Amino acid sequence: MTILTLLIPVTLVMGAVGLGAFFWSLHSGQYEDLSGDAERILFDEDDKPLAAYPPGHSGTTKEKTP
Amino acid sequence: MMSNLTRAERANAMVIAGTGAFIGLVMAAAGRGDPMGAHGWIVLAFCGALFFVVGSAYEDPEPTQDRTASYYDDPTKVGILIALFWAVVGMGMGVWVASQLAWPDLRFDAAWSSFGRIRPVHTSGVIFGFGGNALIATSFHIMQRTCRARMPDQVTPWFVLLGFNLFCIVASSGYLMGVTQSKEYAEPEWYADLWLVVVWVVYFVLYIRTLARRNEPHIYVANWYYLAFILVVAVLHIVNNLAVPASLTGAKSYSAFAGVQDAMTQWWYGHNAVAFFLTSGFLGMLYYFLPKRAERPIYSYRLSILSFWGITFFYIWAGSHHLHYTALPHWVQTLGMTFSVMLLVPSWASAGNALMTLNGAWHKVRDDATLRFMMVAAVFYGLSTFEGSFMAIRPVNGLSHYTDWTVGHVHAGAMGWVALISFGSIYALAPVLWRRETIYSWKAVEWHFWLALAGTVIYVFAMWNSGITQGLMWRTYTESGTLAYSFTDTLVAMHPYYVARTFGGLLFLIGACIGAWNVVMTIRRMPSETPERDYPTSSESREPALPAAE
Ligand code: HEM
Ligand code: HEM
Numbered sequence: 001m002t003i004l005t006l007l008i009p010v011t012l013v014m015g016a017v018g019l020g021a022f023f024w025s026l027h028s029g030q031y032e033d034l035s036g037d038a039e040r041i042l043f044d045e046d047d048k049p050l051a052a053y054p055p056g057h058s059g060t061t062k063e064k065t066p
Numbered sequence: 067m068m069s070n071l072t073r074a075e076r077a078n079a080m081v082i083a084g085t086g087a088f089i090g091l092v093m094a095a096a097g098r099g100d101p102m103g104a105h106g107w108i109v110l111a112f113c114g115a116l117f118f119v120v121g122s123a124y125e126d127p128e129p130t131q132d133r134t135a136s137y138y139d140d141p142t143k144v145g146i147l148i149a150l151f152w153a154v155v156g157m158g159m160g161v162w163v164a165s166q167l168a169w170p171d172l173r174f175d176a177a178w179s180s181f182g183r184i185r186p187v188h189t190s191g192v193i194f195g196f197g198g199n200a201l202i203a204t205s206f207h208i209m210q211r212t213c214r215a216r217m218p219d220q221v222t223p224w225f226v227l228l229g230f231n232l233f234c235i236v237a238s239s240g241y242l243m244g245v246t247q248s249k250e251y252a253e254p255e256w257y258a259d260l261w262l263v264v265v266w267v268v269y270f271v272l273y274i275r276t277l278a279r280r281n282e283p284h285i286y287v288a289n290w291y292y293l294a295f296i297l298v299v300a301v302l303h304i305v306n307n308l309a310v311p312a313s314l315t316g317a318k319s320y321s322a323f324a325g326v327q328d329a330m331t332q333w334w335y336g337h338n339a340v341a342f343f344l345t346s347g348f349l350g351m352l353y354y355f356l357p358k359r360a361e362r363p364i365y366s367y368r369l370s371i372l373s374f375w376g377i378t379f380f381y382i383w384a385g386s387h388h389l390h391y392t393a394l395p396h397w398v399q400t401l402g403m404t405f406s407v408m409l410l411v412p413s414w415a416s417a418g419n420a421l422m423t424l425n426g427a428w429h430k431v432r433d434d435a436t437l438r439f440m441m442v443a444a445v446f447y448g449l450s451t452f453e454g455s456f457m458a459i460r461p462v463n464g465l466s467h468y469t470d471w472t473v474g475h476v477h478a479g480a481m482g483w484v485a486l487i488s489f490g491s492i493y494a495l496a497p498v499l500w501r502r503e504t505i506y507s508w509k510a511v512e513w514h515f516w517l518a519l520a521g522t523v524i525y526v527f528a529m530w531n532s533g534i535t536q537g538l539m540w541r542t543y544t545e546s547g548t549l550a551y552s553f554t555d556t557l558v559a560m561h562p563y564y565v566a567r568t569f570g571g572l573l574f575l576i577g578a579c580i581g582a583w584n585v586v587m588t589i590r591r592m593p594s595e596t597p598e599r600d601y602p603t604s605s606e607s608r609e610p611a612l613p614a615a616e
Contacts, residue, residue, distance in 0.1 A: 001395055003327035007334050011382050014301060018378050030284060031371070037284040038367035041212055042357065047498070048136055050214035050281035
């Protein structure tokens with residue numbers, strides 16, 4: 001069953017990527033307001049993006065102009 | 067539709083389509099006399115048509131309004147329509163395959179229409195064509211809505227959607243010509259596989275880029291499910307399709323692995339395809355559209371996150387339950403069996419969470435067939451995962467394996483869960499996308515619901531009966547220790563169930579046709595005004611079913 005020497009590592013790497021993503025989500029405060037997070041998807045009456053970017057803007061969250 | 071693209075974007079699209087058409091031409095020339103040549107012509111026609119469509123609108127006026135002030139919904143709309151098209155084709159093929167099993171003469175003596183060729187057209191048509199397009203379209207919708215941000219550009223989503231459909235077309239036409247790697251759910255040959263890798267990587271990058279632009283700090287749980295679907299399917303697809311083409315001018319290739327090694331790779335892929343294609347992405351749909359439609363937040367958001375990580379970490383170890391009692395080492399089988407049983411916990415957590423969300427809103431479920439689609443989907447999800455965990459136990463599998471019980475399990479999941487949640491989501495989504503107050507005909511949604519439910523129940527019960535009968539007949543011995551029944555005896559015993567299955571499938575197919583018609587009519591009916599959202603409704607007067615305050 002030499003194939004397992006490929007499949008098990010590949011699976012472990014996928015698991016590690018998942019674990020990494022999980023820790024990232026923990027540390028970046030993704031789980032701080034769970035009930036609010038669950039509610040907020042229900043409010044989008046106007047069905048528009050929250051903030052419009054000025055033309056020519058690269059569009060990443062960090063650079064957002066007020 | 068083209069008016070939403072700038073000149074530069076139109077030019078980009080034409081370069082991509084032109085490159086595709088050129089590749090098609092090369093394939094057609096290099097693969098002369100081989101199915102690959104025919105595929106070359108198909109690629110050329112597909113990309114050439116796109117080139118022409120974009121090119122003929124190239125000079126049209128450019129968009130003037132501020133595009134960042136709205137979501138980009140054109141690819142979602144087209145994706146939904148394509149998904150419904152594949153639903154009708156794929157399920158139509160399913161009914162034909164089912165009829166062939168009951169009445170083998172329905173092959174009409176042609177090579178292309180033999181069971182072995184049209185069966186994968188059914189499976190790929192429904193899983194990838196219908197399911198895949200529904201997943202891609204809803205993911206475009208959900209990622210923008212939950213991020214409160216528009217997609218980063220307008221060419222990439224088209225590339226993903228149309229590129230994926232090119233893959234589906236090459237795959238299905240290949241089966242009819244006899245092109246197959248003989249790996250279930252991974253039948254397409256090497257060049258189609260390579261193309262899918264390109265499309266899939268672009269899809270993943272598009273998703274991440276949209277998340278990076280989000281204006282809402284929290285990443286809603288549905289996005290995690292979709293991301294897992296995209297990422298894991300990419301890895302599985304690449305590993306399982308490692309193969310060496312017999313020649314670069316033909317469609318034949320040889321797998322990099324042999325014997326039981328190949329079988330293990332195939333079912334490591336196959337099971338995770340079930341997990342991450344047929345489950346994870348559709349759970350994303352459920353976690354978004356069910357709360358939206360019920361107008362209440364998910365019962366336990368914490369549980370939805372926990373079950374996500376549970377499913378992600380457990381599922382990848384369960385594939386070997388497809389290879390019980392084979393040359394696969396015993397401990398690997400046991401590993402798969404153990405994880406399969408553990409899987410029941412996060413699976414039922416999701417199903418229970420969905421049903422608890424509806425607890426207290428049963429009047430809405432009663433009045434609104436769209437919501438009922440989603441509720442019944444959650445029930446079938448719970449049912450098929452329970453059944454799956456049970457069938458994964460080795461002695462149980464000794465009875466169920468090779469029988470129609472497996473096919474019954476498959477369709478409890480595929481029709482009851484995957485198709486119903488997709489239809490429910492499409493009905494919830496269509497009025498929002500096309501800015502209609504409601505779906506064209508709520509009565510047609512009711513009809514579709516009952517046809518789909520009846521079809522699924524008939525199908526699944528027929529296969530349970532057939533499978534268990536078959537399994538028991540195979541293991542019945544006479545007093546002298548010989549087999550009591552010949553193989554033909556089992557076929558005779560199964561025939562009535564095959565007829566019943568065909569009938570159930572036909573009901574399901576009629577429902578899907580009604581659904582496609584209803585969505586098209588929703589688009590065609592011009593609204594008197596353009597409302598911002600729709601109401602679940604059960605009355606012709608298009609009043610909200612209940613006051614919003616309920
Ligand atoms: C109109 C409804 C449908 C009918 C009549 C139908 C019929 C069939 C038939 C006759 C087979 C072959 C069984 C065999 O080889 O013994 C099959 C296999 C399969 N179908 Fe369907 N089907 C339908 C809907 C669907 C849907 C909606 C999905 C997925 C979303 C689906 C997924 C599959 C899969 C995965 C298999 C392979 C099962 C296996 O290898 O164990 N089917 N179907
Ligand atoms: C806890 C979850 C699940 C477990 C443990 C599980 C387990 C199993 C087992 C033991 C088999 C039979 C393998 C064999 O004897 O060959 C099987 C087949 C299958 N299951 Fe599930 N199942 C689960 C959920 C689902 C769901 C939700 C779907 C959705 C559509 C699904 C689709 C399939 C398909 C398509 C096959 C047939 C594979 C083939 O032979 O072609 N399963 N599953």
